[in-house]
Amino acid sequence: MALTNFASLTSNQLTAWSRDFWRVARNMSFINQFAGAGQNAMVQRVTELTKNEKGTKAVITLLADMTGDGITGDNTLEGNEEALRSFDITIELDQLRFANRMSGRLADQKSVVNFREQSRDALAYAMSDRIDQLAFLTLSGIAYTNKTNGALRNASPTAGHDLADLEFSSDVSAPTGDRHRRVNGNDLAAGDTTAVTATDVLKYRHIVDLKAFAKDNYIRGMRAAGNQEVFHLFVTPSQMADLKLDSDFLANVRQASIRGPQNELFTGTSSLMVDGVMVHEFRHVYNTSGALTGTSSNAGAAGYKWGANANVTGARALFCGAQSLAMADIGLPEIVEDTFDYENQAGISIGKIFGLRKPKYNSDHSGSVQDFGVIALDTAQ
Numbered sequence: 197m198a199l200t201n202f203a204s205l206t207s208n209q210l211t212a213w214s215r216d217f218w219r220v221a222r223n224m225s226f227i228n229q230f231a232g233a234g235q236n237a238m239v240q241r242v243t244e245l246t247k248n249e250k251g252t253k254a255v256i257t258l259l260a261d262m263t264g265d266g267i268t269g270d271n272t273l274e275g276n277e278e279a280l281r282s283f284d285i286t287i288e289l290d291q292l293r294f295a296n297r298m299s300g301r302l303a304d305q306k307s308v309v310n311f312r313e314q315s316r317d318a319l320a321y322a323m324s325d326r327i328d329q330l331a332f333l334t335l336s337g338i339a340y341t342n343k344t345n346g347a348l349r350n351a352s353p354t355a356g357h358d359l360a361d362l363e364f365s366s367d368v369s370a371p372t373g374d375r376h377r378r379v380n381g382n383d384l385a386a387g388d389t390t391a392v393t394a395t396d397v398l399k400y401r402h403i404v405d406l407k408a409f410a411k412d413n414y415i416r417g418m419r420a421a422g423n424q425e426v427f428h429l430f431v432t433p434s435q436m437a438d439l440k441l442d443s444d445f446l447a448n449v450r451q452a453s454i455r456g457p458q459n460e461l462f463t464g465t466s467s468l469m470v471d472g473v474m475v476h477e478f479r480h481v482y483n484t485s486g487a488l489t490g491t492s493s494n495a496g497a498a499g500y501k502w503g504a505n506a507n508v509t510g511a512r513a514l515f516c517g518a519q520s521l522a523m524a525d526i527g528l529p530e531i532v533e534d535t536f537d538y539e540n541q542a543g544i545s546i547g548k549i550f551g552l553r554k555p556k557y558n559s560d561h562s563g564s565v566q567d568f569g570v571i572a573l574d575t576a577q
Contacts, residue, residue, distance in 0.1 A: 214528045217316050217546060221529075225324035226478055227331040230428065230516075231523060236418055238428055238569070239331070239521045242287065254287040254524035258557050258568055283558070287524040287551040288364040294322045295545035297536070315544045323529070323548060328480050330359065332430070334552045335521055335570050336482040336512045337370040339498070344479075345486030348499040364551045371572040374413055374562050377406065378574040384409065387574055389502040390495040392510050396576045397438040400445035403429060403473055406515050406573060414561050415517040415569055417472075429475045430514040434485075434577035436466075436477040445470065473515075483511035483577060502574070513573040520569035524551035 222228045231239040246255045264278045296318060298311045329344050340359040341349055352358050359365065370376075376387030379396040384405050407427060410417075417425035431439070439445045448470050466477040487499055490506030502510035514520075529548045535541065555568040 211528070214531045217320055217531065218529050218548075220316060221320040221324040224321055226328050226480070227521075227523075228324075228327075231525075236518055238418060238516050238518060239523050240519050242522065242524045243526065245526065254289055254526065254551055256285050256287070256519070256522045256555065258283040258285060258519060258555055283555075285522055285553060285555045287522050287553045288367060289524055289526060289549055289551045290363040291547050291549050292323065292326060292362070293545055293547040294319050295543055297541060297543035311542060312544070319544065319546045323546060326359070327550070328478075330362075330552055331521060331523070332478075332480045332482060332514070334368055334554050335514050335516070336572060337368060337554070338482050338512075339368055340365045342482075342498060343486060344482050346482070346484035346499070346501070347486035347488075364553060367553050369554065369556070371570075372556065372566045373564070374559070375567040375571045376574075377409065377571060379576070384573075387572060389510060389574055390504055392502045392508050392574055392576055394503070394508050394576050398431065398435045398513060398573075398575045398577075399442045400439065400448060400470065402573070402575075403445075403475070404471055406571065407471060407473055410515060410517065410571055413566075413571075414559070415571065416519075417517045425472065427473045428514075428516045429473050430478055430481050430516065431475060432481045432483045432511045432513075432577055433477050433479065434483070434509075435481070435511050435513055435575060436475070438575075438577065439475065481511060481514065483509070485509050485577075502576075508576055511575055511577040513575060515571040515573060517569040519555055522553045522555050524549075526550065 227239060231237060231241045233241055233243070240256050242254045242256055246253055267273045267276055296315055298315075330340065332344055333340055333342065338344075340362065341351070343349055349358065349360075351360075355361060371387060373386075377384045378387050378389075378392055379385075379398060379402055380391070381396065382399070382401060384402060385391070406429075410427065415427075417427045420426045449468055468475045484501045487501045487509075488494070488506075490497070490500040492505050494500040494506040495504055497506070500506040502508045526549045529546050532545045532547075534543050534545075536543065554570065556565050557568050558564070559566040
């Protein structure tokens with residue numbers, strides 16, 4: 197019996213398969229639903245490269261507010277114009293690839309079609325899940341050597357086998373001073389993971405205070421219908437559970453939502469709106485549930501829990517405004533199909549060129565370099 201030629205797709209068919217793969221991957225990706233092309237998006241997506249004197253780069257531009265008070269009356273405006281101040285954020289690019297192989301004889305076209313469909317879903321999930329992990333680690337200022345549950349990744353001795361080998365991993369930076377807070381009882385305090393205690397859980401009052409803090413520090417929200425300003429708060433499932441056990445939070449959701457069985461508390465939705473803040477529950481929000489329990493000598497060390505004695509399971513909620521994250525999304529994924537062992541085995545690989553970076557700027561408010569659109573809030577969970 198003649199074997200099916202697995203790698204017989206035409207270039208047009210491969211392009212269509214690539215588009216279909218990326219459609220599936222984007223639909224699976226959590227962070228993608230917050231991405232857009234403009235400055236009103238929480239995740240600003242760049243899909244084209246910009247040419248400048250330094251070469252071809254993926255760049256987004258942050259515009260600073262004007263600081264002058266204008267010219268009054270009939271006094272001369274010409275020659276007294278204020279120059280727009282902009283900050284170009286360059287996003288390093290790299291490729292992430294996955295592949296799988298089907299062992300055994302490819303006896304008919306049906307097996308080829310089934311393998312392609314199964315590979316598409318498996319590869320799409322792998323790609324979207326890793327991009328989600330990288331996005332939340334980047335926003336949180338946590339190195340790619342960590343998992344999102346606080347455990348350290350197993351380092352490979354082979355170059356290029358770790359997420360930390362990505363070109364843009366070196367741009368991951370800890371939250372800046374004015375963008376890092378922690379729950380301290382009923383209040384907010386300066387961020388310090390070693391100061392988090394087991395009772396410092398997230399409550400409704402912290403969301404209210406955090407929104408006020410963000411506005412006082414000139415973090416711009418997304419403009420929604422009616423020109424309303426909206427922010428996003430990302431929490432772990434455990435942090436969301438703590439909120440749902442807070443009577444003030446429950447009362448707010450009950451009063452603000454529709455009555456009856458369609459109320460968000462009854463439907464079990466993973467997103468709830470309170471006080472102009474959309475609270476989203478997501479498993480890849482950084483936490484230390486998988487980190488090691490240590491002693492005071494391990495306090496603040498990577499791979500360990502938080503608190504003065506490294507024994508508190510903590511989580512880093514992310515309060516996000518516009519342009520919190522920059523994402524370079526360059527071109528369609530590259531699909532390669534191949535056969536092995538005289539066409540008895542088949543494989544599919546997928547490669548995607550992209551990059552991530554948390555924008556920073558020189559804040560007029562503080563006079564120092566700060567994260568542009570995100571505040572990290574450390575809590576117990």
